[in-house]
Amino acid sequence: QIEDIDLGYRLRDLGGRILLDPRIQGTHLKRWTLSAMWRTDLFDRGIPWMGLLLERRHRNAAALNTGGAEQIKVVLAASGVALLVAAAVLGSVAMAAAGMLALLALVLSNLAVYRWFRAERGWAFALSVVPLHLAYYVSNAAAAAIGAVRHLLRVPPPVLTHA
Secondary structure, three states, rough: OOHHHHHHHHHHHHOOOOOOOOOOOOOOOOOOOOOHHHHHHHHHHHHHHHHHHHHHHHHHOOOOOOOHEEEHHHHHHHHHHHHHHHHHHHOHHHHHHHHHHHHHHHHHHHHHHHHHHHHOOOOOHHHHHHHHHHHHHHHHHHHHHHHHHHHOOOOOOOOOOOO
């Protein structure tokens, strides 16, 4: 499900331009379950996208949502979860505190997004977004790791059809 990204890269490679027009709006009609959303984000988007980014890195391809700030947020999520798991296994209060601090830093770095959700849908909705947003970043970390390993092992990416 990264065909749009692949198409954009190929258009740019051929010298084409992509213009965004905010007057064009659409409605996403999919109905997601939590497990389907995570499975899709990891296997159909995240891992293939990481492979595409690594494959194209020599072309200096600009990428959506992969700027430095987002990369730091992914590292904070992965570090926070890893530290909390290690703390549980080893019984380390210091590791648990470090893990919680990493996740707190991640939440604080996204306050503007959570404020927007609060303004749009209220406090209850905004608070319910936080754990899902944390899971999104953990999923991104897993996708980056799996995609990088697949790239290093030269596992071929899924075939994208160019219809």
